[in-house]
Amino acid sequence: MIFISFLLPIALVCIFLAFVMATHRLWKPSRSKTKYVIIVYGSILLLSLPITYIVASFTDAQPAEQMIEHAQAATSEFLLAIEERRLPSAEYIRAIEEWNLRYEENKPLSISIRGQRSKSIWIMVERNEQLPDDQINITYYTTPNVVDNYDFSHLIHPPEVFIIGQNLIIHDDNIPLELELIGFRRETFIDRFLAEDSHRAQETFIGKDLLYMEVPAHLELEVMNNIELILID
Protein backbone atom coordinates (compact mmCIF):
# COMPACT_ATOMS: atom_id res chain seq x y z
CA MET A 1 0.00 0.00 0.00
CA ILE A 2 2.86 2.36 0.87
CA PHE A 3 4.60 1.35 -2.36
CA ILE A 4 1.45 2.08 -4.40
CA SER A 5 1.08 5.52 -2.79
CA PHE A 6 4.54 6.38 -4.18
CA LEU A 7 3.78 4.95 -7.62
CA LEU A 8 0.81 7.13 -8.52
CA PRO A 9 2.43 10.58 -8.22
CA ILE A 10 5.59 9.30 -9.93
CA ALA A 11 3.48 7.87 -12.76
CA LEU A 12 1.59 11.15 -13.17
CA VAL A 13 4.82 13.15 -13.29
CA CYS A 14 6.29 10.74 -15.90
CA ILE A 15 3.17 10.96 -18.08
CA PHE A 16 3.26 14.75 -17.88
CA LEU A 17 6.97 14.94 -18.77
CA ALA A 18 6.47 12.54 -21.68
CA PHE A 19 3.62 14.70 -22.96
CA VAL A 20 5.72 17.86 -22.72
CA MET A 21 8.68 16.25 -24.52
CA ALA A 22 6.46 14.82 -27.26
CA THR A 23 4.61 18.07 -27.95
CA HIS A 24 7.82 20.09 -27.82
CA ARG A 25 9.18 17.96 -30.66
CA LEU A 26 5.98 18.29 -32.69
CA TRP A 27 5.52 22.02 -32.36
CA LYS A 28 8.22 24.50 -31.55
CA PRO A 29 6.50 27.83 -31.11
CA SER A 30 8.26 30.76 -32.65
CA ARG A 31 8.70 33.97 -30.74
CA SER A 32 6.28 35.87 -32.98
CA LYS A 33 3.59 33.20 -32.62
CA THR A 34 3.98 33.25 -28.85
CA LYS A 35 3.80 37.02 -28.80
CA TYR A 36 0.64 36.97 -30.91
CA VAL A 37 -1.02 34.38 -28.67
CA ILE A 38 -0.13 36.35 -25.53
CA ILE A 39 -1.49 39.58 -27.01
CA VAL A 40 -4.78 37.94 -27.96
CA TYR A 41 -5.03 36.20 -24.60
CA GLY A 42 -4.28 39.39 -22.69
CA SER A 43 -6.84 41.33 -24.73
CA ILE A 44 -9.55 38.80 -23.97
CA LEU A 45 -8.74 38.96 -20.27
CA LEU A 46 -8.74 42.76 -20.19
CA LEU A 47 -12.02 42.95 -22.09
CA SER A 48 -13.74 40.39 -19.85
CA LEU A 49 -13.34 42.42 -16.69
CA PRO A 50 -15.35 45.52 -17.65
CA ILE A 51 -17.97 43.36 -19.38
CA THR A 52 -18.58 41.38 -16.19
CA TYR A 53 -19.07 44.64 -14.29
CA ILE A 54 -21.54 45.82 -16.93
CA VAL A 55 -23.44 42.53 -16.73
CA ALA A 56 -23.54 42.70 -12.93
CA SER A 57 -24.80 46.29 -13.01
CA PHE A 58 -27.84 45.27 -15.11
CA THR A 59 -29.06 42.68 -12.65
CA ASP A 60 -31.53 43.72 -9.98
CA ALA A 61 -31.32 40.68 -7.78
CA GLN A 62 -32.88 40.94 -4.36
CA PRO A 63 -30.31 40.86 -1.54
CA ALA A 64 -30.02 37.38 -0.03
CA GLU A 65 -31.12 38.45 3.46
CA GLN A 66 -34.35 39.99 2.08
CA MET A 67 -34.94 36.89 -0.04
CA ILE A 68 -34.64 34.57 2.93
CA GLU A 69 -36.87 36.72 5.14
CA HIS A 70 -39.50 36.91 2.41
CA ALA A 71 -39.43 33.15 1.81
CA GLN A 72 -39.76 32.44 5.54
CA ALA A 73 -42.64 34.87 5.87
CA ALA A 74 -44.33 33.45 2.75
CA THR A 75 -44.21 29.91 4.09
CA SER A 76 -45.62 30.99 7.45
CA GLU A 77 -48.37 33.04 5.83
CA PHE A 78 -49.31 30.15 3.50
CA LEU A 79 -49.69 27.65 6.32
CA LEU A 80 -51.66 30.14 8.39
CA ALA A 81 -53.97 30.85 5.44
CA ILE A 82 -54.62 27.13 4.95
CA GLU A 83 -55.49 26.81 8.63
CA GLU A 84 -57.78 29.85 8.48
CA ARG A 85 -59.30 28.74 5.17
CA ARG A 86 -58.51 31.86 3.22
CA LEU A 87 -56.38 32.85 0.25
CA PRO A 88 -52.85 33.80 1.35
CA SER A 89 -51.89 37.43 1.16
CA ALA A 90 -50.97 38.54 -2.38
CA GLU A 91 -47.65 39.85 -1.08
CA TYR A 92 -46.39 36.32 -0.47
CA ILE A 93 -47.74 34.31 -3.38
CA ARG A 94 -47.13 34.60 -7.07
CA ALA A 95 -49.76 33.82 -9.72
CA ILE A 96 -48.14 31.62 -12.35
CA GLU A 97 -51.04 30.52 -14.55
CA GLU A 98 -54.76 31.10 -14.96
CA TRP A 99 -57.48 29.01 -16.60
CA ASN A 100 -61.08 29.85 -17.43
CA LEU A 101 -62.75 26.51 -18.13
CA ARG A 102 -66.23 25.61 -19.27
CA TYR A 103 -68.13 22.50 -18.20
CA GLU A 104 -71.58 21.02 -18.67
CA GLU A 105 -73.82 22.78 -16.22
CA ASN A 106 -76.29 21.18 -13.86
CA LYS A 107 -74.07 18.16 -13.41
CA PRO A 108 -71.52 17.35 -10.68
CA LEU A 109 -67.88 18.08 -11.45
CA SER A 110 -65.34 15.52 -10.34
CA ILE A 111 -61.77 16.56 -9.58
CA SER A 112 -58.89 14.16 -10.04
CA ILE A 113 -55.13 14.39 -9.93
CA ARG A 114 -52.67 12.53 -12.10
CA GLY A 115 -48.91 12.69 -11.62
CA GLN A 116 -46.34 12.80 -8.85
CA ARG A 117 -45.96 16.58 -8.62
CA SER A 118 -49.65 17.35 -8.72
CA LYS A 119 -50.24 15.35 -5.55
CA SER A 120 -48.40 17.99 -3.51
CA ILE A 121 -50.64 20.84 -4.69
CA TRP A 122 -53.12 22.32 -2.24
CA ILE A 123 -56.59 22.93 -3.71
CA MET A 124 -58.69 25.77 -2.41
CA VAL A 125 -62.29 26.30 -3.55
CA GLU A 126 -64.39 29.43 -3.24
CA ARG A 127 -67.95 29.67 -4.42
CA ASN A 128 -68.69 32.77 -6.43
CA GLU A 129 -72.29 33.76 -7.19
CA GLN A 130 -71.13 36.17 -9.89
CA LEU A 131 -69.73 33.36 -12.04
CA PRO A 132 -71.80 31.95 -14.93
CA ASP A 133 -73.18 28.51 -14.17
CA ASP A 134 -70.93 26.71 -16.66
CA GLN A 135 -67.60 28.34 -15.88
CA ILE A 136 -64.89 27.86 -13.35
CA ASN A 137 -61.79 30.06 -12.90
CA ILE A 138 -58.60 28.49 -11.67
CA THR A 139 -55.36 30.23 -10.66
CA TYR A 140 -52.11 28.48 -9.85
CA TYR A 141 -50.14 30.18 -7.07
CA THR A 142 -46.79 29.38 -5.57
CA THR A 143 -44.68 30.67 -2.69
CA PRO A 144 -40.95 31.17 -3.31
CA ASN A 145 -38.94 28.08 -4.18
CA VAL A 146 -35.46 28.91 -2.97
CA VAL A 147 -32.16 27.06 -3.26
CA ASP A 148 -28.97 28.67 -2.03
CA ASN A 149 -30.85 31.96 -1.52
CA TYR A 150 -32.07 32.00 -5.16
CA ASP A 151 -35.78 32.05 -6.01
CA PHE A 152 -36.17 29.69 -8.97
CA SER A 153 -39.99 29.65 -8.94
CA HIS A 154 -40.05 31.13 -12.46
CA LEU A 155 -38.47 27.91 -13.75
CA ILE A 156 -41.22 25.67 -12.41
CA HIS A 157 -44.05 25.16 -14.84
CA PRO A 158 -47.54 24.54 -13.49
CA PRO A 159 -49.44 21.31 -14.10
CA GLU A 160 -51.90 21.00 -16.94
CA VAL A 161 -55.48 21.69 -15.92
CA PHE A 162 -58.32 20.73 -18.24
CA ILE A 163 -61.86 19.43 -18.34
CA ILE A 164 -62.94 16.27 -20.12
CA GLY A 165 -66.68 15.86 -19.90
CA GLN A 166 -67.48 16.39 -16.25
CA ASN A 167 -63.98 15.63 -15.04
CA LEU A 168 -61.58 18.35 -14.00
CA ILE A 169 -58.12 16.84 -14.34
CA ILE A 170 -54.98 18.23 -12.76
CA HIS A 171 -52.16 16.51 -14.56
CA ASP A 172 -48.40 16.45 -14.89
CA ASP A 173 -46.39 14.06 -17.03
CA ASN A 174 -45.05 12.23 -13.93
CA ILE A 175 -41.50 12.85 -15.07
CA PRO A 176 -39.49 14.66 -12.38
CA LEU A 177 -38.73 18.21 -13.33
CA GLU A 178 -34.94 18.46 -13.43
CA LEU A 179 -33.48 21.89 -13.09
CA GLU A 180 -29.78 22.61 -13.51
CA LEU A 181 -28.58 25.87 -12.12
CA ILE A 182 -25.11 27.32 -11.84
CA GLY A 183 -23.55 29.37 -9.11
CA PHE A 184 -20.25 31.12 -8.56
CA ARG A 185 -18.16 30.49 -5.51
CA ARG A 186 -15.71 33.06 -4.27
CA GLU A 187 -12.16 31.83 -4.80
CA THR A 188 -10.61 30.11 -1.77
CA PHE A 189 -7.49 32.24 -1.91
CA ILE A 190 -9.61 35.40 -1.60
CA ASP A 191 -12.31 34.05 0.69
CA ARG A 192 -10.05 33.29 3.65
CA PHE A 193 -9.00 36.92 3.97
CA LEU A 194 -12.52 38.30 4.13
CA ALA A 195 -14.39 38.95 7.38
CA GLU A 196 -16.67 36.23 8.76
CA ASP A 197 -19.84 38.20 8.16
CA SER A 198 -19.22 38.09 4.44
CA HIS A 199 -20.09 34.39 4.53
CA ARG A 200 -23.74 33.64 3.96
CA ALA A 201 -25.78 30.63 4.80
CA GLN A 202 -27.15 28.59 1.92
CA GLU A 203 -30.86 28.63 2.59
CA THR A 204 -33.31 26.35 0.85
CA PHE A 205 -37.09 26.72 0.95
CA ILE A 206 -39.51 24.35 -0.67
CA GLY A 207 -42.36 26.31 -2.18
CA LYS A 208 -46.01 25.62 -1.51
CA ASP A 209 -48.26 25.22 -4.55
CA LEU A 210 -51.90 26.22 -4.54
CA LEU A 211 -54.71 25.82 -7.05
CA TYR A 212 -57.35 28.40 -6.24
CA MET A 213 -60.69 27.57 -7.85
CA GLU A 214 -63.64 29.91 -8.16
CA VAL A 215 -66.75 27.85 -8.87
CA PRO A 216 -70.45 28.72 -9.32
CA ALA A 217 -72.36 28.82 -6.06
CA HIS A 218 -74.45 25.71 -6.70
CA LEU A 219 -71.86 23.47 -8.37
CA GLU A 220 -71.58 20.04 -6.85
CA LEU A 221 -68.02 18.82 -6.53
CA GLU A 222 -66.76 15.25 -6.26
CA VAL A 223 -63.17 14.45 -5.40
CA MET A 224 -61.10 11.46 -6.47
CA ASN A 225 -57.66 10.18 -5.33
CA ASN A 226 -58.28 11.19 -1.67
CA ILE A 227 -57.92 14.86 -2.54
CA GLU A 228 -58.55 17.23 0.34
CA LEU A 229 -60.35 20.38 -0.75
CA ILE A 230 -60.06 23.50 1.35
CA LEU A 231 -63.36 25.29 1.17
CA ILE A 232 -63.30 29.01 1.70
CA ASP A 233 -66.26 30.21 3.73
Add this chain to the structure above:
Amino acid sequence: MYSTEVNIWSVTRKQYIYKLHALFGAFGTLTAVQILAFIFSFGGTGSLGVSYSGISVTVQYYSSDGIFLFTLIWAFITGITINYRSYRDAEFFFVTNRLVSNLSNIAFLLTASLAAGVTIVLLSSTLKLSLYLTTANGHIIDTANIALPPGELLIGILVAALSAALLSCFGYVVGMLVQLSKLFIIVLPVLFFGFSNLENVTGYGFLSSAFKFYGGETSLLLFSLKVILTLVLLYALTILMSNRMEVRR
Protein backbone atom coordinates in the same frame (compact mmCIF):
# COMPACT_ATOMS: atom_id res chain seq x y z
CA MET B 1 41.40 53.02 -12.81
CA TYR B 2 38.45 52.56 -15.16
CA SER B 3 37.12 55.01 -17.70
CA THR B 4 33.61 53.95 -16.85
CA GLU B 5 32.42 52.66 -13.53
CA VAL B 6 30.09 49.69 -13.60
CA ASN B 7 26.98 50.29 -11.54
CA ILE B 8 25.58 47.02 -10.22
CA TRP B 9 21.99 48.20 -10.50
CA SER B 10 22.31 49.36 -14.12
CA VAL B 11 23.92 46.03 -15.05
CA THR B 12 21.17 44.18 -13.19
CA ARG B 13 18.56 46.23 -15.02
CA LYS B 14 20.11 45.39 -18.38
CA GLN B 15 20.28 41.72 -17.49
CA TYR B 16 16.68 41.80 -16.30
CA ILE B 17 15.55 43.31 -19.62
CA TYR B 18 17.62 40.71 -21.49
CA LYS B 19 15.99 37.92 -19.49
CA LEU B 20 12.51 39.30 -20.14
CA HIS B 21 13.29 38.79 -23.84
CA ALA B 22 15.24 35.56 -23.50
CA LEU B 23 12.75 33.89 -21.17
CA PHE B 24 9.69 35.25 -22.96
CA GLY B 25 8.61 31.66 -23.55
CA ALA B 26 7.76 31.40 -19.85
CA PHE B 27 4.86 33.79 -20.43
CA GLY B 28 3.77 31.66 -23.35
CA THR B 29 3.78 28.63 -21.06
CA LEU B 30 1.79 30.59 -18.50
CA THR B 31 -0.80 31.32 -21.19
CA ALA B 32 -0.98 27.66 -22.20
CA VAL B 33 -1.24 26.44 -18.60
CA GLN B 34 -3.99 28.91 -17.76
CA ILE B 35 -5.98 28.09 -20.89
CA LEU B 36 -5.77 24.41 -19.94
CA ALA B 37 -6.86 25.21 -16.39
CA PHE B 38 -9.68 27.36 -17.78
CA ILE B 39 -10.97 24.40 -19.77
CA PHE B 40 -10.77 22.12 -16.73
CA SER B 41 -12.63 24.72 -14.66
CA PHE B 42 -15.77 24.07 -16.70
CA GLY B 43 -16.08 20.83 -14.75
CA GLY B 44 -17.07 22.83 -11.70
CA THR B 45 -15.82 22.79 -8.13
CA GLY B 46 -18.83 21.36 -6.34
CA SER B 47 -22.57 20.89 -6.45
CA LEU B 48 -25.69 21.04 -4.34
CA GLY B 49 -28.79 18.92 -4.92
CA VAL B 50 -32.36 19.29 -3.67
CA SER B 51 -35.19 16.93 -4.55
CA TYR B 52 -38.87 17.15 -3.55
CA SER B 53 -42.37 16.57 -4.92
CA GLY B 54 -41.18 15.55 -8.37
CA ILE B 55 -38.73 18.42 -8.67
CA SER B 56 -34.98 17.85 -8.71
CA VAL B 57 -32.71 20.88 -8.53
CA THR B 58 -28.95 20.67 -9.00
CA VAL B 59 -26.70 23.66 -8.52
CA GLN B 60 -23.24 23.35 -10.06
CA TYR B 61 -20.68 25.72 -8.61
CA TYR B 62 -17.69 27.24 -10.39
CA SER B 63 -14.63 29.15 -9.28
CA SER B 64 -11.09 29.76 -10.50
CA ASP B 65 -9.39 27.72 -7.77
CA GLY B 66 -8.15 25.28 -10.42
CA ILE B 67 -6.60 28.11 -12.43
CA PHE B 68 -4.87 29.32 -9.25
CA LEU B 69 -3.48 25.85 -8.56
CA PHE B 70 -2.23 25.28 -12.10
CA THR B 71 -0.55 28.69 -12.10
CA LEU B 72 1.25 27.93 -8.84
CA ILE B 73 2.61 24.75 -10.40
CA TRP B 74 3.78 26.80 -13.39
CA ALA B 75 5.47 29.27 -11.02
CA PHE B 76 7.31 26.48 -9.24
CA ILE B 77 8.53 24.94 -12.48
CA THR B 78 9.57 28.32 -13.86
CA GLY B 79 11.65 28.90 -10.75
CA ILE B 80 13.45 25.64 -11.41
CA THR B 81 13.93 26.10 -15.17
CA ILE B 82 15.43 29.56 -14.86
CA ASN B 83 18.48 27.79 -13.46
CA TYR B 84 18.93 25.65 -16.53
CA ARG B 85 22.46 25.43 -17.75
CA SER B 86 21.67 26.91 -21.17
CA TYR B 87 20.35 30.08 -19.60
CA ARG B 88 23.27 30.35 -17.18
CA ASP B 89 25.85 29.73 -19.90
CA ALA B 90 24.32 32.51 -22.03
CA GLU B 91 25.06 34.99 -19.26
CA PHE B 92 28.77 34.52 -19.73
CA PHE B 93 28.58 36.69 -22.83
CA PHE B 94 27.69 39.61 -20.56
CA VAL B 95 29.76 41.53 -18.06
CA THR B 96 28.22 40.21 -14.94
CA ASN B 97 28.78 38.31 -11.72
CA ARG B 98 26.74 35.82 -9.71
CA LEU B 99 25.09 38.57 -7.65
CA VAL B 100 23.85 40.41 -10.74
CA SER B 101 22.72 37.13 -12.28
CA ASN B 102 20.72 36.22 -9.18
CA LEU B 103 19.25 39.69 -8.81
CA SER B 104 18.09 39.72 -12.41
CA ASN B 105 16.64 36.22 -12.00
CA ILE B 106 14.79 37.33 -8.89
CA ALA B 107 13.48 40.43 -10.68
CA PHE B 108 12.29 38.26 -13.57
CA LEU B 109 10.55 35.80 -11.24
CA LEU B 110 8.83 38.61 -9.35
CA THR B 111 7.67 40.12 -12.66
CA ALA B 112 6.38 36.76 -13.83
CA SER B 113 4.60 36.27 -10.49
CA LEU B 114 2.89 39.64 -10.80
CA ALA B 115 1.78 38.75 -14.33
CA ALA B 116 0.50 35.43 -13.02
CA GLY B 117 -1.44 37.10 -10.20
CA VAL B 118 -3.12 39.58 -12.52
CA THR B 119 -4.01 36.96 -15.13
CA ILE B 120 -5.48 34.57 -12.54
CA VAL B 121 -7.98 37.18 -11.38
CA LEU B 122 -8.79 38.39 -14.87
CA LEU B 123 -9.27 34.81 -16.07
CA SER B 124 -11.72 34.31 -13.21
CA SER B 125 -13.85 37.08 -14.74
CA THR B 126 -13.52 35.44 -18.15
CA LEU B 127 -14.66 32.11 -16.72
CA LYS B 128 -17.75 33.64 -15.12
CA LEU B 129 -18.56 35.62 -18.25
CA SER B 130 -18.23 32.49 -20.41
CA LEU B 131 -20.61 30.61 -18.12
CA TYR B 132 -23.02 33.54 -18.10
CA LEU B 133 -23.10 33.68 -21.90
CA THR B 134 -23.55 29.92 -22.30
CA THR B 135 -26.20 29.41 -19.61
CA ALA B 136 -29.91 29.80 -20.18
CA ASN B 137 -31.49 32.94 -18.77
CA GLY B 138 -32.66 32.55 -15.20
CA HIS B 139 -30.45 29.54 -14.48
CA ILE B 140 -27.68 31.48 -12.74
CA ILE B 141 -28.33 31.82 -9.05
CA ASP B 142 -26.18 34.87 -8.36
CA THR B 143 -25.70 36.98 -11.46
CA ALA B 144 -24.96 40.01 -9.29
CA ASN B 145 -21.85 38.18 -8.00
CA ILE B 146 -20.45 37.63 -11.46
CA ALA B 147 -18.11 40.55 -10.85
CA LEU B 148 -15.80 40.73 -7.87
CA PRO B 149 -16.01 43.98 -5.93
CA PRO B 150 -12.91 46.12 -6.64
CA GLY B 151 -11.54 45.55 -3.14
CA GLU B 152 -11.72 41.79 -3.50
CA LEU B 153 -10.20 42.06 -6.96
CA LEU B 154 -7.13 43.80 -5.55
CA ILE B 155 -6.91 41.31 -2.69
CA GLY B 156 -7.05 38.50 -5.23
CA ILE B 157 -4.27 39.97 -7.36
CA LEU B 158 -2.07 40.57 -4.31
CA VAL B 159 -2.60 37.10 -2.83
CA ALA B 160 -2.20 35.32 -6.17
CA ALA B 161 0.98 37.27 -7.02
CA LEU B 162 2.50 36.64 -3.58
CA SER B 163 1.61 32.95 -3.77
CA ALA B 164 3.17 32.65 -7.23
CA ALA B 165 6.26 34.53 -6.01
CA LEU B 166 6.57 32.12 -3.08
CA LEU B 167 6.27 29.02 -5.27
CA SER B 168 8.70 30.39 -7.86
CA CYS B 169 11.12 31.12 -5.03
CA PHE B 170 10.84 27.53 -3.82
CA GLY B 171 11.46 26.37 -7.38
CA TYR B 172 14.47 28.66 -7.65
CA VAL B 173 15.95 27.24 -4.45
CA VAL B 174 15.37 23.70 -5.73
CA GLY B 175 17.04 24.60 -9.01
CA MET B 176 19.98 26.13 -7.20
CA LEU B 177 20.39 23.08 -4.95
CA VAL B 178 20.42 20.83 -8.01
CA GLN B 179 23.13 23.04 -9.54
CA LEU B 180 25.17 22.62 -6.36
CA SER B 181 24.88 18.87 -6.49
CA LYS B 182 23.05 16.55 -8.87
CA LEU B 183 22.30 14.30 -5.88
CA PHE B 184 19.51 16.69 -4.94
CA ILE B 185 17.56 15.46 -7.97
CA ILE B 186 17.00 12.28 -5.99
CA VAL B 187 17.22 13.60 -2.43
CA LEU B 188 14.54 16.28 -2.75
CA PRO B 189 11.74 14.07 -4.16
CA VAL B 190 12.61 11.37 -1.64
CA LEU B 191 12.39 13.91 1.18
CA PHE B 192 9.06 15.17 -0.16
CA PHE B 193 7.44 11.75 -0.46
CA GLY B 194 9.07 10.66 2.78
CA PHE B 195 7.57 13.54 4.74
CA SER B 196 4.18 12.91 3.10
CA ASN B 197 4.28 9.28 4.12
CA LEU B 198 5.53 10.09 7.59
CA GLU B 199 2.43 12.20 8.08
CA ASN B 200 0.22 9.28 7.08
CA VAL B 201 1.98 6.99 9.54
CA THR B 202 2.69 9.21 12.55
CA GLY B 203 0.04 11.89 12.19
CA TYR B 204 2.68 14.61 12.47
CA GLY B 205 2.89 16.57 9.26
CA PHE B 206 5.84 18.82 8.53
CA LEU B 207 4.50 19.56 5.06
CA SER B 208 0.96 20.21 6.23
CA SER B 209 2.30 22.45 9.00
CA ALA B 210 4.30 24.37 6.43
CA PHE B 211 1.24 24.61 4.22
CA LYS B 212 -0.91 25.84 7.11
CA PHE B 213 1.73 28.46 7.99
CA TYR B 214 1.01 30.19 4.68
CA GLY B 215 -2.25 28.69 3.52
CA GLY B 216 -4.00 28.94 6.87
CA GLU B 217 -3.25 32.61 7.41
CA THR B 218 -6.40 34.73 7.44
CA SER B 219 -4.80 38.14 7.93
CA LEU B 220 -3.72 39.69 4.64
CA LEU B 221 -1.02 41.77 6.33
CA LEU B 222 0.50 38.78 8.16
CA PHE B 223 0.35 36.65 5.02
CA SER B 224 2.14 39.34 3.03
CA LEU B 225 4.79 39.72 5.73
CA LYS B 226 5.33 35.98 5.93
CA VAL B 227 5.77 35.67 2.19
CA ILE B 228 8.03 38.70 1.84
CA LEU B 229 10.25 37.55 4.71
CA THR B 230 10.44 34.07 3.24
CA LEU B 231 11.37 35.49 -0.14
CA VAL B 232 14.10 37.69 1.35
CA LEU B 233 15.58 34.82 3.38
CA LEU B 234 15.45 32.21 0.64
CA TYR B 235 16.78 34.48 -2.08
CA ALA B 236 19.60 35.59 0.23
CA LEU B 237 20.37 31.92 0.80
CA THR B 238 20.46 31.19 -2.95
CA ILE B 239 22.79 34.13 -3.53
CA LEU B 240 25.13 32.77 -0.84
CA MET B 241 24.89 29.25 -2.29
CA SER B 242 25.62 30.40 -5.83
CA ASN B 243 28.72 32.25 -4.67
CA ARG B 244 30.12 28.91 -3.59
CA MET B 245 29.72 27.47 -7.06
CA GLU B 246 32.48 27.26 -9.65
CA VAL B 247 32.70 30.02 -12.28
CA ARG B 248 31.44 27.74 -15.01
CA ARG B 249 30.72 24.03 -15.09
